[in-house]
Amino acid sequence: MLYLQITANTGPAECCLAVAKALQLFNKEATKAGVTARIIEQVDGPHAGSLRSALLELTTDKNEDAVQHLAQAWEGSLLWICNSPYRLGHKRKNWFLGCKVFQPGSTMPESEIRYEATRASGPGGQHVNKTDSAIRATHIATGISVKVQTERSQHANKRLAAQLLSSKLEELHAAKERDSKAERRMQHHDTERGNARRIFVGMAFKEQKA
Template identity: 45%
Template sequence: MILVQLSSGAGPLECCKAVAMAVKRLECDAKALAIKVNTLAVEQAELSGCYKSVLLELTGAEPQILKQFAQQWHGSMLWVCQSPFRARHKRKNWYFGGQLFEIAEQTFDSEIRFQQCRASGAGGQHVNTTDSAVRATHVATGISVRVESERSQHANKRLARALLMQKLAEQAQQAASQQQKSRWQQHNELQRGNPIRTFKGPEFSQIHKGKG
């Protein structure tokens, strides 16, 4: 499974806007390659249409193709634009980051314990009355999720698996952030001087793409 997380780090609202625009650009690029993009988690910023963080799942193509596509969004990126929120603000460079997570699904499945449980809905014709709800637990870490929103156990199991991957991906990112803190949260000179991709203007046009 290939996951991509786009994040504004500790950047201002403009960086959150850049993340939202990057998601749209990624989805558009993926569609052209018949790659499906599934949004697993979104951390909203204080303004609608701006995201602090978005976690995406890529499917629909060969694993190597998915990985190559995801690698284009792995690293520090730059949006060059006058602030859409502060008209007289002098700064025009807004940094955000992307991170690729590659999870071996067969190995991952062997590390999960699934348990059936009864859905806890209030009633109605569309509420499951069978043991179709699922609890998934990652044995090594003890991280657990419970899903009952889908109508079949198979669908609930798939969603629980994806959400568990999300939580583990977030945990991995938090661990990695100790080494990346100055780059992701303080926007230091190394980050400013070496973006893998640069976009410009309200239309988010790409003007630079590094090797990846």
Template identity: 40%
Template sequence: MAILLQITSGRGPTECAWVVARLSAILLKEAYRLGLLAEVIEQEPGPLANTSLSVLIHLDGVGSNEFARRCEGVIQWIGISPFRPHYQRKNWFVGVRSIAIPEPITFAASDVRFETFRSSGPGGQHVNTTDSAVRAVHLPTGISANASEERSQTANRKRALERLSILIARRKEKQALSVRQERWSAHNELERGNPVRVYVGQEFRLRTGDKRD
């Protein structure tokens, strides 16, 4: 199952953006070693060279969810700032969050089932003596749309399909909005503390025992 892995500096200083860039390269290598498909699909540049405010990695393949689970959380780097060597602060934090990718909604002819029924007018009077009303059902999602105003079943079928396509487009928009909102919240909800991994020094060495199993 495909999943997104977002690495964020959490509105932190330039040092955190430097950590994001280093960490993203490390996680990509780890994913490759596990045989996963991993690709950076979005990168927000930081204020200086070799820095990134955030990096979005697309993961796919068997074990993607498990890998993302082990990476998710607060990452700490302990070291002297590469930009402000006399700065006293030595602890820098970034965040990693996994975001599930909604299953893509397909809209092929084979995904739609048409049902006919008899429409009724005011007072229960039948508009037509035949079952001219049509309901279009999108089988993968269960979304349905009706059309009954036309006298022709063919015309109602066309209208129902048009309405169904609009409803599916709205569902896709909601899914995309949900992913964007989750990504946005990751930037603002970074907690400094309880790291799942700790890296040390300019060589970015993983401290023994700090890698989540």
């Protein structure tokens, strides 16, 4: 199992739309690879149908290498080349987003986490609970928080939120070791412009092959 986050970082609305488009394509590739991708945390973008970020849990009941291979195919900086659908005539056409892979975190002492039950949000229908079963977990010392609403019970969401929070903290510590000047939030890593791992073109979000 791995976690993968697709994020617009601090980019404009166009980058948020790119996240939503990337998520749709990722789900297609995951299905083809036999990998189950569950959204366990998401932040909506400024326009309907856009996302600031989406955090996925990747699992499979087949070859575990499929998860690793799929994640590696997406990790890094992504570039969407398209005229802005929100600002007609805008000169900028290059919109960057990023993908980051997280390993499952280890168990963290309950005393270090503050839990809050909230109402699940998102599209209507059977996939969203109507009760306060969503859980927001905050690491007291750092203020880093996650919101999980995947499961139908508070207990299950609480367990998943604790593991996810631990994973983000471990990645934060690793990032600081790699670069002592890095003071970035785990949910929104800086995207490396000009060195895109994959490039997509147009509103159809078609991949540009090398």
